[in-house]
Amino acid sequence: MTITQDAPPTTGAIVATGVARSFGDVRAVEDATLAVQQGEVTALIGPNGCGKTTLMLMLAGLLRPHAGEIRVAGADPRTDAAAVRAAIGWMPDQLGSWDNLTCLQTLTLVGEAYRIPRATARDRGASLLDRVHLSEFADRPARVLSRGQKQRLSLARALVHDPAVLLLDEPANGLDPRSRVDLRVLVRQLAAEGKAVLISSHVLAELDEMVDEAVFMSKGRTLGDQATAMVADARLKYRIDALDPAALHAALTAGNVDFEITETGAVTRIADAANAAQALAWLIGQGVAVHRFGPVGSALEQTYMAMNEERR
Amino acid sequence: MSTEAPETASAPLPEVRVSPAPRTGNPWLPTPHGVSLVTRIELRRRRPTAKGYVFYGILFAIVIAICLAAAIFTPPQLSSTNFEIVLVMVLGVGMLIAPSLSATSINGDSGEGVLAPLQMSHLTAGDLAVGKLLASWLVSVVALLALSPFLVYTFLSSGWRLGEVGLTVLAILLVVLTFTAVGLAWSSLAARAVASVALAHLTTGFFVIGTLISFGIATLLVTEEAPVRERYIDWSTLTPEQQSALDEAYMTGDFSALDPDDYTCTESEWAYNVAHTDRVAWILLVNPGVMIAETAPLVDPETWEQDGRAEPGVFATIHALVSDARLGPDQEIDDFVPWDECADLFSQAEAQEMTQEELEAMWAEDEAEWRERDQARANLDRAPWVGIGVQAVLLVGSLWIVIRRLRVPYKNLRSGTRVA
Numbered sequence: 001m002t003i004t005q006d007a008p009p010t011t012g013a014i015v016a017t018g019v020a021r022s023f024g025d026v027r028a029v030e031d032a033t034l035a036v037q038q039g040e041v042t043a044l045i046g047p048n049g050c051g052k053t054t055l056m057l058m059l060a061g062l063l064r065p066h067a068g069e070i071r072v073a074g075a076d077p078r079t080d081a082a083a084v085r086a087a088i089g090w091m092p093d094q095l096g097s098w099d100n101l102t103c104l105q106t107l108t109l110v111g112e113a114y115r116i117p118r119a120t121a122r123d124r125g126a127s128l129l130d131r132v133h134l135s136e137f138a139d140r141p142a143r144v145l146s147r148g149q150k151q152r153l154s155l156a157r158a159l160v161h162d163p164a165v166l167l168l169d170e171p172a173n174g175l176d177p178r179s180r181v182d183l184r185v186l187v188r189q190l191a192a193e194g195k196a197v198l199i200s201s202h203v204l205a206e207l208d209e210m211v212d213e214a215v216f217m218s219k220g221r222t223l224g225d226q227a228t229a230m231v232a233d234a235r236l237k238y239r240i241d242a243l244d245p246a247a248l249h250a251a252l253t254a255g256n257v258d259f260e261i262t263e264t265g266a267v268t269r270i271a272d273a274a275n276a277a278q279a280l281a282w283l284i285g286q287g288v289a290v291h292r293f294g295p296v297g298s299a300l301e302q303t304y305m306a307m308n309e310e311r312r
Numbered sequence: 313m314s315t316e317a318p319e320t321a322s323a324p325l326p327e328v329r330v331s332p333a334p335r336t337g338n339p340w341l342p343t344p345h346g347v348s349l350v351t352r353i354e355l356r357r358r359r360p361t362a363k364g365y366v367f368y369g370i371l372f373a374i375v376i377a378i379c380l381a382a383a384i385f386t387p388p389q390l391s392s393t394n395f396e397i398v399l400v401m402v403l404g405v406g407m408l409i410a411p412s413l414s415a416t417s418i419n420g421d422s423g424e425g426v427l428a429p430l431q432m433s434h435l436t437a438g439d440l441a442v443g444k445l446l447a448s449w450l451v452s453v454v455a456l457l458a459l460s461p462f463l464v465y466t467f468l469s470s471g472w473r474l475g476e477v478g479l480t481v482l483a484i485l486l487v488v489l490t491f492t493a494v495g496l497a498w499s500s501l502a503a504r505a506v507a508s509v510a511l512a513h514l515t516t517g518f519f520v521i522g523t524l525i526s527f528g529i530a531t532l533l534v535t536e537e538a539p540v541r542e543r544y545i546d547w548s549t550l551t552p553e554q555q556s557a558l559d560e561a562y563m564t565g566d567f568s569a570l571d572p573d574d575y576t577c578t579e580s581e582w583a584y585n586v587a588h589t590d591r592v593a594w595i596l597l598v599n600p601g602v603m604i605a606e607t608a609p610l611v612d613p614e615t616w617e618q619d620g621r622a623e624p625g626v627f628a629t630i631h632a633l634v635s636d637a638r639l640g641p642d643q644e645i646d647d648f649v650p651w652d653e654c655a656d657l658f659s660q661a662e663a664q665e666m667t668q669e670e671l672e673a674m675w676a677e678d679e680a681e682w683r684e685r686d687q688a689r690a691n692l693d694r695a696p697w698v699g700i701g702v703q704a705v706l707l708v709g710s711l712w713i714v715i716r717r718l719r720v721p722y723k724n725l726r727s728g729t730r731v732a
Binding site: 023058060061062063064077078079080082083085087088090092094095096097098099100101105109110111112113114115116118121123124126127131134158161162285304 | 327328329330331335336337338339345346349352353356358359381424426428429430431432433434435613625690720721722723
């Protein structure tokens with residue numbers, strides 16, 4: 001997982017500041033601030049009911065925030081909803097499809113809804129179905145699709161008008177392992193094409209390999225720098241297991257390395273791959289019998305777990 | 313929106329570049345392109361299921377049976393009733409199907425999660441509202457077309473002219489369109505389809521039956537008591553001789569022996585009810601059924617044969633009844649002759665002298681008066697405008713509600729629902 005680029009801090013594709021929204025007494029989103037840059041994939045992570053979907057709806061221009069500012073592709077959803085809608089591809093968390101219509105008809109009609117000429121919309125639909133591996137279902141009604149296939153149709157629908165910004169709400173839900181990998185590849189491709197992607201998911205291990213940035217949400221608030229620092233820190237962690245943990249601990253102490261003791265070895269922080277290679281060579285040179293050496297695991301998952309336990 | 317990223321090798325089909333026209337602001341007005349697209353989507357995706365076809369089949373079997381009966385029992389002479397029955401069937405089927413469809417159109421879509429993706433596109437709230445309205449309404453137009461053979465057949469012997477049929481059919485389609493829009497409005501307001509369908513049919517019921525009940529109640533409110541003064545002979549003041557003389561005179565019919573001065577007259581006043589229906593007749597005109605009947609041609613109860621009409625049928629009868637209410641109380645008040653026993657007493661002798669011819673002339677006069685009233689009622693100017701106005705207000709108002717409810721970003725949500 002690498003930070004792909006350091007884009008100059010221009011205006012992001014999505015910028016939200018201090019956004020709040022409540023439903024009656026329930027304050028779904030209290031204070032959300034985030035920025036998504038073009039060409040980047042940003043994850044929106046948080047427990048169930050923390051306000052992720054509500055925030056996405058506000059970003060999509062479907063729901064009016066009670067407070068705060070939102071800019072999508074430079075436009076305000078409140079006053080310039082049409083421009084926002086033109087810029088956004090939204091994949092909702094609720095699966096909806098026109099059961100009577102075939103997949104290709106669905107995409108063609110949605111394309112026409114974006115004022116794309118019918119023939120072009122049809123071609124575009126066919127190529128998108130190919131891209132999400134649903135070509136064989138092009139002429140079959142949507143009701144025969146499985147949950148994961150509907151999910152992919154929904155993703156294709158979000159891409160119909162070639163939007164600059166993608167909001168993907170739980171896109172990995174119900175996908176089989178193969179489709180998850182495909183989704184990951186596709187999302188990275190889309191980012192490489194310059195699109196800004198905001199993605200929410202609970203499959204954190206999946207996100208780890210997909211995203212450039214992560215925004216954590218808890219009880220309607222986005223956790224800013226603190227969570228970012230935790231993620232950055234978690235990404236440095238390496239697990240080292242040795243046949244003789246005591247020897248490992250001794251070598252690390254002798255080498256003046258900070259580490260945490262685990263049952264089978266130690267966890268330490270290593271800045272990058274080159275350093276890691278060097279560290280491993282040094283350890284082996286010290287005569288430590290290392291049998292496992294690698295990143296601790298999902299940085300996002302570690303951060304998520306480290307955050308205050310919160311269940312609603 | 314387009315990017316310059318090269319197409320990757322993983323997609324064998326070339327990526328199709330699209331560049332939708334940029335749009336700004338937050339438009340909500342319906343557009344021809346958007347409305348026709350939404351109508352197409354709705355008509356395609358609401359194709360009935362197998363159960364739906366069974367339902368429509370049963371409905372049409374019943375309707376066609378009634379229409380067949382109307383067609384078969386068309387008498388050899390002109391008769392508009394059969395034609396009017398078919399028209400009523402068209403109205404009934406339309407009012408049953410179209411509002412039911414539209415009343416599930418918005419909350420149903422929202423529940424299925426297919427509304428928000430369309431709201432996210434370039435379709436405006438107006439496109440969605442009008443498109444959904446037209447799609448449901450067109451189903452009723454199809455029902456009209458399906459029944460058109462019966463319409464044509466019964467029309468041929470109805471005595472109606474072609475233009476008049478067009479007018480009444482337009483009125484029927486307007487009523488169906490309006491109540492389809494009302495159903496759509498309920499669908500945008502209520503979270504559950506069951507509630508909105510029930511409310512849609514209740515609204516229809518209110519306008520069809522509720523206006524009749526309201527008219528009945530309102531009539532009671534505008535009923536006034538008209539005073540009547542009567543004079544009669546006070547028996548208690550009479551001597552036994554006078555009483556027996558009076559009895560005698562009544563028995564024999566010979567009043568000549570009586571002396572008016574012997575009999576003092578007493579006056580008494582009482583009241584009888586006059587319903588000023590002319591003041592509340594507009595309630596009837598609000599009724600969509602009455603509105604439709606008011607667009608039907610006038611049929612004169614005296615001269616229909618010379619006019620090339622059938623005898624007054626259902627619609628003409630409705631018109632006559634409504635006109636009766638609009639005209640209000642007859643000259644009865646002016647013509648009401650209070651009972652005056654004292655005057656009667658001494659004019660009886662003259663009455664006896666009335667010949668048979670004179671009596672018949674009097675009766676004929678009475679009958680002519682009745683006919684005149686009949687003709688006046690039947691020929692009273694048609695008054696569909698109140699009804700058309702109400703329909704227009706309902707139609708525009710409903711669409712306004714729907715568009716307001718469909719505009720995003722949402723300010724409020726239907727309680728108990730999510731966006732989607």
